Amino acid sequence: MLAPGQALFRLGDPTAGVHEILRGQMQMVRVDASGREVVLYAAVAGEIFTEAALFSPIYHCDAITRTGATVRLYPKDKLLAEFRRNPQAAEAFMAILARQIMSLRTRIEQRNIRSAGDRARHFLALNTGTDGRTVLLRGNLKDLAAELGLTHEALYRALAGLAAKGEIKRFKNKIVLRDKAQLM
Amino acid sequence: MLAPGQALFRLGDPTAGVHEILRGQMQMVRVDASGREVVLYAAVAGEIFTEAALFSPIYHCDAITRTGATVRLYPKDKLLAEFRRNPQAAEAFMAILARQIMSLRTRIEQRNIRSAGDRARHFLALNTGTDGRTVLLRGNLKDLAAELGLTHEALYRALAGLAAKGEIKRFKNKIVLRDKAQLM
DNA sequence: CGGCGTTTTGAGAGAGCTCAACATCGGTGG
DNA sequence: CCACCGATGTTGAGCTCTCTCAAAACGCCG
Numbered sequence: 001m002l003a004p005g006q007a008l009f010r011l012g013d014p015t016a017g018v019h020e021i022l023r024g025q026m027q028m029v030r031v032d033a034s035g036r037e038v039v040l041y042a043a044v045a046g047e048i049f050t051e052a053a054l055f056s057p058i059y060h061c062d063a064i065t066r067t068g069a070t071v072r073l074y075p076k077d078k079l080l081a082e083f084r085r086n087p088q089a090a091e092a093f094m095a096i097l098a099r100q101i102m103s104l105r106t107r108i109e110q111r112n113i114r115s116a117g118d119r120a121r122h123f124l125a126l127n128t129g130t131d132g133r134t135v136l137l138r139g140n141l142k143d144l145a146a147e148l149g150l151t152h153e154a155l156y157r158a159l160a161g162l163a164a165k166g167e168i169k170r171f172k173n174k175i176v177l178r179d180k181a182q183l184m
Numbered sequence: 185m186l187a188p189g190q191a192l193f194r195l196g197d198p199t200a201g202v203h204e205i206l207r208g209q210m211q212m213v214r215v216d217a218s219g220r221e222v223v224l225y226a227a228v229a230g231e232i233f234t235e236a237a238l239f240s241p242i243y244h245c246d247a248i249t250r251t252g253a254t255v256r257l258y259p260k261d262k263l264l265a266e267f268r269r270n271p272q273a274a275e276a277f278m279a280i281l282a283r284q285i286m287s288l289r290t291r292i293e294q295r296n297i298r299s300a301g302d303r304a305r306h307f308l309a310l311n312t313g314t315d316g317r318t319v320l321l322r323g324n325l326k327d328l329a330a331e332l333g334l335t336h337e338a339l340y341r342a343l344a345g346l347a348a349k350g351e352i353k354r355f356k357n358k359i360v361l362r363d364k365a366q367l368m
Numbered sequence: 369c370g371g372c373g374t375t376t377t378g379a380g381a382g383a384g385c386t387c388a389a390c391a392t393c394g395g396t397g398g
Numbered sequence: 399c400c401a402c403c404g405a406t407g408t409t410g411a412g413c414t415c416t417c418t419c420a421a422a423a424c425g426c427c428g
Contacts (some may be wrong), residue, residue: 041289105225
């Protein structure tokens with residue numbers, strides 16, 4: 001349980017283990033030679049971070065929460081001991097890491113797309129449900145815009161544009177893509 | 185050894201194992217409901233990919249090389265067997281995955297920065313050598329621009345701007361940051 | 369010297385960001 | 399039941415910054 005502005009750990013601190021964010025956000029921050037802050041990563045609720053702490057004696061950045069946050073710690077020694085005793089647990093953890101890599105790569109590819117319309121399309125295409133055409137929206141559009149790295153205005157306009165061209169249909173909390181057969 | 189345009193595997197193929205790129209580039213591609221290609225990730229020489237293949241029976245995307253590529257396969261069953269037998273090997277692989285996650289996160293944060301100058305600064309701040317001020321440039325600036333997701337023109341201008349403001353000094357194959365004491 | 373790729377600089381256009389105003393929706397309290 | 403209020407959603411106008419296309423200077427190698 002951390003108050004806004006509080007640090008979970010600082011650069012150089014001995015590593016404790018893997019953390020999971022239950023509520024709020026954490027920023028991994030490094031300070032460069034000229035004293036400027038460089039944000040390495042901003043983690044949100046539901047994510048685990050400091051995986052690399054398992055393999056390093058000290059932290060290589062600061063972890064600060066601006067929003068306040070609740071964090072759960074999985075102690076390093078217990079995890080490693082469990083992995084040694086139980087190869088299945090080790091495999092499961094590897095699977096978690098591998099999935100994170102995939103999702104991060106997809107996100108990078110997404111950020112490579114400059115056009116707001118194309119970026120929205122990219123997101124929609126990768127987040128369709130089982131029917132391959134329906135995307136359920138989890139939160140509000142402002143949050144989605146942040147996730148896509150767009151201003152909410154740009155996202156509204158992009159979606160309006162896609163809808164105008166008939167590529168999508170918008171509903172309360174879902175978006176349906178027009179597929180090849182144009183069934184929708 | 186793959187020819188340009190050749191596919192290493194296709195969506196739905198049974199997974200073989202983890203691949204390392206020795207030469208060239210591979211693109212992970214998925215095709216969306218409307219038949220459009222969506223690039224999940226572009227991997228370059230030196231990287232490993234399909235880590236997640238260890239934990240899935242089939243591939244969830246196509247792997248295609250446009251440039252042609254040489255790829256080494258680490259067979260899935262051998263890797264998993266080795267991990268079960270040898271917890272140290274498992275730990276080492278986890279460490280590789282964890283490091284990749286860190287580097288991907290840093291890259292995402294980099295791509296969140298819109299200003300070319302800020303993005304260059306971010307890169308420089310995170311790539312200083314032991315003295316905390318000197319960045320050795322591995323390749324040419326065009327390649328660096330591509331790595332940063334900028335056009336080479338934009339990067340040239342950004343560096344020129346930083347140099348004009350005295351934040352950096354440019355040399356043949358290195359860039360030196362001005363630190364707080366302005367020693368340079 | 370000639371050719372090729374990298375580095376640099378210039379001009380113009382497009383697209384997203386910023387600031388701003390307004391609409392819509394849901395919840396709250398009178 | 400309705401008025402109010404805040405947050406979300408939407409649209410408008412202008413600006414800035416990068417991208418694109420273009421051209422020139424520079425460096426390297428045959």
